[in-house]
Amino acid sequence: MRILLVSWEYPPVVIGGLGRHVHHLAESLATAGHDVAVLSRRPGGSDAATAPTTDTVVNGVRVVAVAEDPAEFGFATDMMAWTLAMGHAMVRAGLRLLSNGGWVPDVVHAHDWLVAHAAIAVAEFADLPLVTTIHATEAGRHSGWVSGRINRQVHSVEWWLAAESDAIVTCSTSMRDEVSRLFGPDLADITVIHNGIDTTAWPYRPRRERSGPAQLLYAGRLEYEKGIQDLLAALPRIRRSHPGTTLVIAGDGTQETWLRELVRRHRVTRAVTFDGRVDHARLESLLADSAAIVLPSRYEPFGIVALEAAASGTPLVTSTAGGLGEAVTDGVTGVTFAPGDVAGLANAARRVLDDPAAAQRRARAAYERLGEDFTWELVARRTVAVYQHTKRRVRHPLGRPVIAERPLPERDPDQQS
Structure with a gap:
């Protein structure tokens, strides 16, 4: 098949898990013999003079990275305007791709709301089926409500992209239910395809018996929904039973000042x-x-870092939020606790520290499961099956979505906005 992936992240521009997902999916599709192009962007804050549009082939994937237009928009300060400008640049590049070179894909595959304008425009121009992977939702990130002006704008674009899609993919069953609840009931079919992991990039290293205090690790974005505040609240309890235990927090994000x-x-x-x-x-x-x-998320569509840790042989202590509850089985491939349960988190960490041998057995089981359920070859094969069964639906005019007015739940007054 000829496949056009549209994503605002693609190496070397990677913000989080979405960029890694699209990268591995694209290369796995190419390895399977498909003709794959990716429509993405150059780094933020650049321009066409310093970072012009490029059209290259990397590991069998054609990558069209679009230059930013010169308008003075910044993602952090003008998110919606910046996103619209990026979409406009991508639309022009996508139309050139289809018009100048004679290359027309069989399907357009959008990844998240930021590329909605480009993906919808290209699919409409060429009358192609539009498949969308929804990696997360604005409402999900905010405990179910979107009361702020920008929150509502993002939610409306997500709703529009879902409504325009001829097939939808989510990375977990919980995300499928969330998308159906938020954007239904007249959506196209939703297929669950879990994220994958390249185990060769993460050498498996069984934990050695160590003397002295233990080190715990959090890796990911520093955002409220990641639940790091619960881990910090649990740490004194963990240290009372396991003196000297330390925590390394790897990542950055908007909540770092508050977390400190x-x-x-x-x-x-x-x-x-x-x-x-x-x-x-x-x-x-x-x-x-x-x-x-320790991955204490309060909201987690999937949690690819859990797979990376499993590939490395690192014992898993995770909440059961969203996809984490599907990726990690308590007592079998890791130890789990309910989202926001500080006491449960502390007890789960103690289970690992109390019995390193049992923790290593669970880590080994998690590693072995990767080769059965989470290979990129399997992800690519299941994604192609979605492409092959997707036809462009009849379009009808869309009204504006009805968005709940209820405010967000109250948060810690000291939390940074």
């Missing part, structure tokens, strides 16, 4: 290290040196 204040409030300043955004080699090292990785 929580570290002081819980009096664990000497026990917590903020490592910032880390590269692949540093994350490998942290995984190898940690007694467990």
Whole structure:
């Protein structure tokens, strides 16, 4: 098949898990013999003079990385205007791709709301089926409500993209239910395809017997929905039963200032290290040196870092939020707790620290499961099956979505907005 993937993230422009997902999917599709092009962008804050549009082939994938237009928009300060400008540049590049070279895909595959305008326009122009993977939702990130102006704008674009799609993919059953609840009932079929993992990129290293205090690890974005505040609240309890236990927090995000204040409030300043955004080699090292990785998410569509930790042989301590509850089985491939349950989190961490041998057996089971359920070859094959069964639906005029007016739940007054 000829496949056009549209994503605002693609190496070297990677913000989070979405970029890694699209990258591995594209290369796996190409390896399987499909003709794959990716429509993406150049780095934010650049322009066509310093970072012009490129059209290259990397590992069998044609990558069209679109230059930013010169208008003075920044993602952090003008998110919707910046997104519209990016979409406009992508639309022009997508139409050139179809018109100039004579290359017309069989399907357009959009990844998340930021590329809605480009993906919808290209699919409509060429009368192609539109498949969309929804990796997360604005409402999900905000406990079910979208009361703020920008929250509502993002939600409306997500709703529009879902309504325009001829097939929808989610990475977990919980995300399928969330998408259906938020954007239904007249959506196209929704297929669950779990994320994949390239185990060759994460060398498996069984934990060695260690003397002395244990190190725990959190890796991911520093955002409220990731639940790091619950981990910090649990750390004093963990240290009472396991003196000297330390925590490394790897990642960056909007809540770092607030989280640093929580570290002081819980009096664990000497026990917590903020490592910032880390590269692949540093994350490998942290995984190898940690007694467990703790992923305390309150909202998590899937949690690809859980797969990376499993591939590395690092014991898993995770909440059951969203896709984490599907990726990790309590007592079999890791230890789990309910989202927001500080006492449950502390007890789960203690289970790992109390019995390292049992933790390693669970880690081995998690590693072995990867080869059965989470290979990129399997992800690509299941995605192609969606492409092959998707036809362009008859379009009808769309009205505006009805968005709940109820405000977001109250949060800690000291939390940074």
